[in-house]
Amino acid sequence: MASALAPEVKLREVWAWSMYDFANSAYTTVVITAVFGAYFVGAVAGNAPWATLAWTAALSLSYALILVTGPLVGAWADAHAAKKQLLFASTVGCVLFTALLWYAAPGAVVLSLLLVALSNFFYGTGENVIAAFLPELADSQAMGRVSGWGWSFGYLGGLLALGLCLFYINHSSGQPASEFVPVTMLITAAFFAVAATPTFLFLRERAQPQPALGSPWARIVRTLRHAREYADLRRFLVCIVFYQAGITAVISLAAIYAEQAMKFTTQQTIALILVVNVTAAVGAFAFGYVQDRIGHVRALGLTLVGWLLMVVLAYFAVTREVFWVAANLAGLCMGSSQAAGRAIVGYLAPPARLAEFFGLWGLAVKAASIFGPLAYGAVTWAFAGNHRLGILTTGVYFLIGLVLLKSIDIERGRRAALA
Numbered sequence: 001m002a003s004a005l006a007p008e009v010k011l012r013e014v015w016a017w018s019m020y021d022f023a024n025s026a027y028t029t030v031v032i033t034a035v036f037g038a039y040f041v042g043a044v045a046g047n048a049p050w051a052t053l054a055w056t057a058a059l060s061l062s063y064a065l066i067l068v069t070g071p072l073v074g075a076w077a078d079a080h081a082a083k084k085q086l087l088f089a090s091t092v093g094c095v096l097f098t099a100l101l102w103y104a105a106p107g108a109v110v111l112s113l114l115l116v117a118l119s120n121f122f123y124g125t126g127e128n129v130i131a132a133f134l135p136e137l138a139d140s141q142a143m144g145r146v147s148g149w150g151w152s153f154g155y156l157g158g159l160l161a162l163g164l165c166l167f168y169i170n171h172s173s174g175q176p177a178s179e180f181v182p183v184t185m186l187i188t189a190a191f192f193a194v195a196a197t198p199t200f201l202f203l204r205e206r207a208q209p210q211p212a213l214g215s216p217w218a219r220i221v222r223t224l225r226h227a228r229e230y231a232d233l234r235r236f237l238v239c240i241v242f243y244q245a246g247i248t249a250v251i252s253l254a255a256i257y258a259e260q261a262m263k264f265t266t267q268q269t270i271a272l273i274l275v276v277n278v279t280a281a282v283g284a285f286a287f288g289y290v291q292d293r294i295g296h297v298r299a300l301g302l303t304l305v306g307w308l309l310m311v312v313l314a315y316f317a318v319t320r321e322v323f324w325v326a327a328n329l330a331g332l333c334m335g336s337s338q339a340a341g342r343a344i345v346g347y348l349a350p351p352a353r354l355a356e357f358f359g360l361w362g363l364a365v366k367a368a369s370i371f372g373p374l375a376y377g378a379v380t381w382a383f384a385g386n387h388r389l390g391i392l393t394t395g396v397y398f399l400i401g402l403v404l405l406k407s408i409d410i411e412r413g414r415r416a417a418l419a
Contacts, residue, residue, distance in 0.1 A: 014137055014146060016202035020087070020130045021154030023195035027094060027123050028251065029158030030165055030188040032059070034273040036101065036116070038255040038266065039181045044104055044112050049381060052256060056377030058113040059252055062120040063369035070128050070362035077129065078353055084205045087129045091196050093122030099189035102182045124369075128362035130199075135346040136206045145292050147346070151284030151339040155331075159277040161191045166270045177266065232413030233348040233357070235404065237364040240341055243304055243401025244365050245372030246311075246394040247337065250330055252373040253390070257314070261387040262323050272324065276331035284335030291336075296344045297410050303337035304402040311395035315388050348413040372397060 037055055045051035077083045097119035104112040138146035165184040172180040258264040258272060291299035306329060313326035349357035376390040383389050
C-alpha cells in the first residue's frame with residue numbers, strides 16, 4: 001500500500017483524505033438518494049404530478065451554480081494554495097443547510113427545494129476541492145487504487161449514516177414520515193461534521209501560492225483557449241458529461257423509482273440502499289486495483305457496459321428480486337466508474353494546475369447532473385408518472401459515453417499534461 005503513495009506522503013494523510021469521502025457520502029446517501037427525495041415527492045409535495053420534476057429541477061439549479069463557480073474556485077485555490085480553506089467553508093455550508101431541512105414539513109415545497117439546492121451546492125463544491133488533493137497523495141500508477149480506497153470508504157460512510165437513520169426510523173414506528181424524516185436530516189448533518197474532522201486535522205496543503213498566475217477568470221479563459229494542448233482530457237470531459245448524466249439520474253431518483261415503480265416502503269427502500277452501499281464499496285475498492293492493472297480506459301468501459309445491463313434489468317423488473325439484482329449491479333458500477341473517472345482526470349491534469357482542472361472535472365460532472373435527472377423528471381411528467389420510461393432514458397447516456405470513450409488515448413494525454 002505504501003508504494004502507491006507519492007513521496008513524503010504519510011498513510012495517515014491518505015486515511016484523512018478518505019475520511020472526507022466517508023463523511024460527505026452521508027449527505028448523498030440520506031438526503032439525495034435514500035430518504036429526502038422520496039419524502040419530498042410523497043409527503044412535502046403530496047405526490048403531485050410535478051413533484052419529481054420539481055425535485056430534479058432544484059438539483060439541476062444547484063449543479064448549474066457549481067458548473068459556473070467550480071473552475072473559478074479551483075483556479076483561485078491554485079493561485080492562493082487554499083484548497084483546505086475552501087474545503088472547510090463548503091463543508092460548513094453543506095452541514096448547515098442539511099440541518100435546516102429539519103423545517104421541511106408537508107406543504108413547505110419552496111423552502112424544501114431551496115434548502116436542498118443550497119446544501120447540494122456546497123456539497124458539490126467540496127467534492128471538487130477534495131478531489132484535487134488526489135494527485136498530491138498518489139503516484140501516477142496508483143491513482144485508480146487510491147481513488148478506489150476513497151470511494152469505497154465513502155460508501156461505508158453512507159452505509160453507516162443510513163444505518164443510524166434506519167435505526168431511528170424503526171424506533172419511530174407508527175409515526176408519519178413528517179415526524180421522523182426531519183430528524184434524520186439532523187443525524188446526517190451531525191455525522192458529516194464529525195466524520196470530516198480528521199480531514200482538517202491531518203490532511204496537508206502542499207500547494208504553494210502562485211500569485212503570478214493572474215485572476216481566476218483569466219486562468220480559465222487561458223485554459224479553454226489552449227484546450228487543444230489537452231485534447232484527450234477535453235474528450236474525456238465530454239465523455240464524463242454523458243455517462244455521469246446517467247449516474248446522477250440513478251443516484252438522485254433511486255428511492256423515488258423504488259417507491260413509485262416497485263412500490264417499496266420507506267423501510268424497504270432504505271434496506272435496499274444499505275445493501276447497495278456495501279456492493280458499491282466493494283466495487284470501488286476492488287476495481288481500483290483492476291483499473292491500475294488493465295488500464296484506466298478499458299476499466300471504465302467495462303463499468304459502462306454494466307450500467308447498460310442495469311438499465312435493462314430495472315426497466316423490465318416486475319418482481320422485487322429482479323430489482324434487487326439491478327440495484328446491486330448499479331452499486332458495483334457506481335463505485336468503480338466514479339473512482340475510475342476521478343483517477344483518469346488526475347492522470348491527465350497538468351501537475352501545477354490540479355485544483356483548476358478538477359474544477360473543470362466538476363464542471364463536466366455538474367453539467368451532466370443538470371440534464372441527467374432533469375430529463376428523467378421531464379419524462380415522468382410528460383408520460384403520466386411513467387418511471388420505467390424515465391430509467392430507460394438513462395441508458396442513452398451510458399451508451400453515448402461508451403462510444404466517446406473509444407476516442408481517448410490515455411498515454412498521449414498524460415504526455416501532454418507533463419509537457
